[in-house]
Amino acid sequence: GAVVSQHPSWVICKSGTSVKIECRSLDFQATTMFWYRQFPKQSLMLMATSNEGSKATYEQGVEKDKFLINHASLTLSTLTVTSAHPEDSSFYICSANSFDRGETQYFGPGTRLLVL
Amino acid sequence: TQLLEQSPQFLSIQEGENLTVYCNSSSVFSSLQWYRQEPGEGPVLLVTVVTGGEVKKLKRLTFQFGDARKDSSLHITAAQPGDTGLYLCADSGGGADGLTFGKGTHLIIQP
Numbered sequence: 001g002a003v004v005s006q007h008p009s010w011v012i013c014k015s016g017t018s019v020k021i022e023c024r025s026l027d028f029q030a031t032t033m034f035w036y037r038q039f040p041k042q043s044l045m046l047m048a049t050s051n052e053g054s055k056a057t058y059e060q061g062v063e064k065d066k067f068l069i070n071h072a073s074l075t076l077s078t079l080t081v082t083s084a085h086p087e088d089s090s091f092y093i094c095s096a097n098s099f100d101r102g103e104t105q106y107f108g109p110g111t112r113l114l115v116l
Numbered sequence: 117t118q119l120l121e122q123s124p125q126f127l128s129i130q131e132g133e134n135l136t137v138y139c140n141s142s143s144v145f146s147s148l149q150w151y152r153q154e155p156g157e158g159p160v161l162l163v164t165v166v167t168g169g170e171v172k173k174l175k176r177l178t179f180q181f182g183d184a185r186k187d188s189s190l191h192i193t194a195a196q197p198g199d200t201g202l203y204l205c206a207d208s209g210g211g212a213d214g215l216t217f218g219k220g221t222h223l224i225i226q227p
Binding site (some may be wrong): 046 | 157158160161213214
């Protein structure tokens with residue numbers, strides 16, 4: 001199998017602070033990592049696509065200066081929510097895949113963010 | 117922009133009953149994937165279908181892909197409480213792109 005972890009699993013922060021979420025592929029090297037956001041009772045919405053060593057590609061409507069993505073290695077991508085506000089409260093989920101695993105994306109367990 | 121419609125949005129049935137949920141796309145799928153997600157967790161891949169008319173079975177779950185590759189159904193036989201969850205269909209977009217998800221069907225199986 002392929003395991004993807006996320007840290008932290010949940011975080012509560014004050015409005016205006018920044019929060020970093022880590023996504024790691026534990027037993028394979030991820031060519032690409034994806035970040036999704038899921039609001040309560042809604043589906044997953046793609047935020048950005050991240051390739052190791054290059055800038056992330058953001059979906060329309062997602063502010064790249066607010067959601068900073070770093071993909072420094074083939075096993076780690078980070079999402080930093082800068083100056084978080086209550087409307088950023090959501091469930092953030094990453095996924096990862098690699099060329100030798102075809103189209104399958106392996107999802108992490110998600111990070112619940114609550115901004116007070 | 118591809119739109120994926122899933123129906124029904126909510127479904128609550130008794131244990132032992134059969135059910136079918138649907139996924140329809142505004143455009144042809146690159147490949148269709150079905151996921152199940154439990155509260156507070158990431159989605160788990162159930163199946164990937166690629167060929168029009170394809171049928172795949174996974175124990176009590178039967179997945180059908182329409183001939184035109186724009187629709188799919190998931191049939192569950194003798195539903196169990198462990199089947200409870202959010203069932204999502206998604207288009208893989210060819211592998212290098214992120215997935216496009218439908219809004220999902222919230223399924224509750226009551227004991």
